[in-house]
Amino acid sequence: MAVFFDAIGQGGSDGHPFYDSQRTEHKHVANGGDIAVLAGISYSVTDLALGPWIIWDSTLGDLTRKVSYGGVDMQPIGVIQWGGTAPGAVDAWTEVFALAGVPAGEAQVVAAVWGGMNSQRALRCQTVSYTGVHSIGTPIIASGVGNSAVTATATATAAGRIVGVFGTRSGMSGYNGSQRFLSNDGVGLLMGDAPGTGSPQGQTVTRQNDGPWAGLVVPLQAADTVATCEPLIVEPTISSRVHRAPRTGGLRRKVFKVPADFQ
Incomplete structure (x- = not known):
């Protein structure tokens, strides 16, 4: 079995001019079997329009982030600050949450970020589901500052899939895989994927x-579909026995028995 794209959620966003929390909700409908859901979130706790004059009010350690799917907490698997530690980095992050073994059907997705000092804030969340997933690997993270293309590289088996989640303020456009979602409003978020090849694959987003x-x-690694027990083979056994009785007059023949057993 291979990993396939299943569905994209409705997505949601939230923003406040001066507050200490953000929250958004949306619905997601998953189908198929061996379902895994990834939630990508982009969030900021500062006025991104201020550029280099940003007042650094809060750090990641000040914030609590949570995403739930159908009432079940998703697991955070990776987070990276916009710009990383380079000059020009801002108080904004891209983060991925994951949940495997998801049942088919509709579910409510709730994302929330809170803590730190009151500030201008923005949050965007989107979910993508995939079928045929056995396990979710460790994300490869990348960050930078400038107008160069956004690039990160990871490896999945030929039956697996790689999923890219990218965030920036705005200006994202072309993606070299199958783009599933893109919004450049408030805080930008792009999600897409490509079939695995067994070799390192670069995921690239064009920025304007x-x-x-x-x-x-x-x-994402594919689910195992190999049988775990030997097939059951049934061989019927047929037994028969022939008996002839003596005649009552004239010539008599000897009584005999012939076994005929077949297995």
């Missing part, structure tokens, strides 16, 4: 604007 960015590439 300058500024910090961050991305994660998540490998």
Whole structure:
């Protein structure tokens, strides 16, 4: 079995001019079997329009982030600050949450970020589901500052899939895989994927604007469909016995028995 794209959620966003929390909800409908859901979120706790004059109010350690799917907490698997530690980095992050073994059907997705000092904030969340997933690998993270293309590289088996989640303020456009979602409003978020090849694969997003960015590439490995027990073979046994009785007059023949056993 191979990993296949299943569905994209409705997505949601939230923003406040001066507050200490953000929250958004949306619905997601998953189908098929061996389902895994990835939630990508982009969030900032500062006024991104201020550029180099940003007042650094909060750090990642000040914030609590949570995403739930159908009432079940998703697991955070990777987070990276826009710009990383480079000059020009800002108080904004791209993060991925994951949940495997998801049942088919509709579920409510709730994302929330809170903590730190009151500030201008923005949050965007989107979910993508995949079928045929056995396990979710460790994300490869990348970040930078400037107007160069956003690039990160990861490896998945030929039956697996790699999923890219990228965030920046705005200006993202072309993606070299199958683009599933893109929004450049408030805080930008792009999600897409490509079939695995067994070799390292670069995921690239074109940017039109300058500024910090961050991305994660998540490998999904395919579910095992090999039988775990030997097939049951039934061989019927047929037994028969022939008996002839003596005649009552004239010539008599000897009584005989012939066994005929077949297995």
